[in-house]
Amino acid sequence: MDKKFSTPKGFGEILDHTFHLTKNRFKDFFMILLIFMGPVYLVQAILQLSSGTSFFREVGSGGAWYEQILTSFEESGTFDSSSLGADIGIIIIGIVSAILAPVAEAAILFTINHVRRNEEYTVGSVIKQAFSRFWPIMGSSILFGLISLGIIIVPLAIVGVTGFVVAASVNPIGGILLGVVLFLGIAIGVGLLLTRWSFYFGSVVIDKVSPGLGRSWRLSRKRTWVLMGLYIVFYFIISSISFGVQMTFGMVLGNSVLLTLITNLVTLITTMIFSVGYGVMYLDAKTRHDADDLKEMIEEFKTVD
Numbered sequence: 631m632d633k634k635f636s637t638p639k640g641f642g643e644i645l646d647h648t649f650h651l652t653k654n655r656f657k658d659f660f661m662i663l664l665i666f667m668g669p670v671y672l673v674q675a676i677l678q679l680s681s682g683t684s685f686f687r688e689v690g691s692g693g694a695w696y697e698q699i700l701t702s703f704e705e706s707g708t709f710d711s712s713s714l715g716a717d718i719g720i721i722i723i724g725i726v727s728a729i730l731a732p733v734a735e736a737a738i739l740f741t742i743n744h745v746r747r748n749e750e751y752t753v754g755s756v757i758k759q760a761f762s763r764f765w766p767i768m769g770s771s772i773l774f775g776l777i778s779l780g781i782i783i784v785p786l787a788i789v790g791v792t793g794f795v796v797a798a799s800v801n802p803i804g805g806i807l808l809g810v811v812l813f814l815g816i817a818i819g820v821g822l823l824l825t826r827w828s829f830y831f832g833s834v835v836i837d838k839v840s841p842g843l844g845r846s847w848r849l850s851r852k853r854t855w856v857l858m859g860l861y862i863v864f865y866f867i868i869s870s871i872s873f874g875v876q877m878t879f880g881m882v883l884g885n886s887v888l889l890t891l892i893t894n895l896v897t898l899i900t901t902m903i904f905s906v907g908y909g910v911m912y913l914d915a916k917t918r919h920d921a922d923d924l925k926e927m928i929e930e931f932k933t934v935d
Contacts, residue, residue: 651745652906662741663738678887686886686888733757738756739835739909740760766838766841770840782820785820872893872900879892
């Protein structure tokens with residue numbers, strides 16, 4: 631087993647290992663994502679071109695150059711019956727992406743596990759392994775999505791109603807403050823719950839346990855705050871990269887096909903970073919859990935003696 635995976639890691643060590651692994655295996659990870667998402671992005675670009683979007687630079691109405699760039703984004707969101715087919719195509723692409731993306735992430739997870747075990751692999755072999763877990767991945771992901779939707783929507787509805795009632799009957803400012811406090815409290819609570827269940831995916835893929843929610847709950851025990859902190863850090867890193875690239879190129883290219891291709895390319899890279907980070911976090915939690923189980927077995931053995 632690779633030494634970097636054999637010992638539990640701290641917050642900074644997980645981040646360091648993530649970027650080190652991403653750099654060393656960049657070609658394999660990128661190829662996996664490109665095989666899955668490349669054709670989808672190509673079809674998306676063709677649909678944009680067919681709807682009349684310029685390839686190199688899309689500008690809208692307005693006098694100054696920055697007004698033309700801004701209106702190109704606004705006009706692209708307006709309804710046009712002539713581009714209805716392209717809009718339907720984009721929706722279908724979104725659905726296909728939602729199906730293929732988890733399989734690509736599973737292939738990356740299998741790759742990291744092979745690296746952990748110092749095993750030989752090929753891009754084709756890990757993709758085949760990922761497809762072997764297709765239905766458990768889909769079923770567990772849908773279940774996790776429904777649970778996430780429920781624990782987000784219901785509390786938000788309660789906060790909204792409570793804040794409105796207090797603001798209308800007691801004190802408007804008090805209602806707003808109460809709503810803010812309740813929102814922050816619920817946001818933290820929801821974040822902790824989703825973090826506890828988030829390792830369902832690794833459990834389904836690596837350990838072949840479906841739906842994996844119970845195992846995820848055990849793996850994240852005593853590490854919830856650290857894991858949620860890591861998710862937040864990865865979110866800010868990915869968001870900063872995506873926002874910076876889109877703003878920089880968007881000011882020059884407008885809402886063109888080329889901007890979409892560049893944005894999608896960056897999405898592949900940021901998805902890779904998050905997928906590798908998730909894999910490192912999951913395998914670290916697995917190492918800790920397995921070590922705890924081993925210690926318990928040793929203690930029970932000593933007690934019997």
